[in-house]
Amino acid sequence: MALGISQVMIYVEDQQRAVDFWTGKMGFKVTRDMPYGVDRWIEIEPPVGGARLVIHKAEPKWPALAQDRPNHVLFHADDIVKTHEELAARGVEFTQPPKQEPWGWSAVFKDDEGHLFHLGQR
Numbered sequence: 001m002a003l004g005i006s007q008v009m010i011y012v013e014d015q016q017r018a019v020d021f022w023t024g025k026m027g028f029k030v031t032r033d034m035p036y037g038v039d040r041w042i043e044i045e046p047p048v049g050g051a052r053l054v055i056h057k058a059e060p061k062w063p064a065l066a067q068d069r070p071n072h073v074l075f076h077a078d079d080i081v082k083t084h085e086e087l088a089a090r091g092v093e094f095t096q097p098p099k100q101e102p103w104g105w106s107a108v109f110k111d112d113e114g115h116l117f118h119l120g121q122r
Contacts, residue, residue: 005051007043008073011058012113015040018055021112025090028053046075071115080105080121 012018022028022044031052032043039057046053053073077083080098084107088094095116096108105121 007052007054009054009056010071010073010115011056011062012115013058014113015042015055015057017112018042019044022053022055025087025092025112027090071117074118074120076120076122078122080107080119083119 010018019030019033019042023030027047028044029047030042031045032041034041040055042055043052044055084094084098087109093110094107095110096106098105098107098119098121107119108116109119110116
């Protein structure tokens with residue numbers, strides 16, 4: 001059996017602000033943007049391909065994501081120090097710059113919605 005991950009949803013307040021962050025600052029590309037009820041179904045793909053992120057409009061009744069720790073989407077880079085420098089130069093805010101941990105290199109960045117994401121090194 002071949003099994004993989006095709007998409008991961010990120011729930012946001014402002015879909016366009018999220019698209020602008022992920023495409024403009026992170027270098028992702030929009031692969032699908034279409035009407036979805038009163039909102040949009042937006043899929044974005046990382047520069048190296050792989051699983052896509054779905055930028056989904058959060059419902060007001062949904063609980064807010066924790067703002068004090070990274071969420072459940074983890075990213076990786078081949079060279080975390082170089083990636084950190086490039087992303088920071090594009091305006092990505094890092095709450096934790098790259099540092100060596102017992103398990104490997106680790107950094108944490110924030111999107112324009114205030115969500116925290118982990119960045120590791122392969």
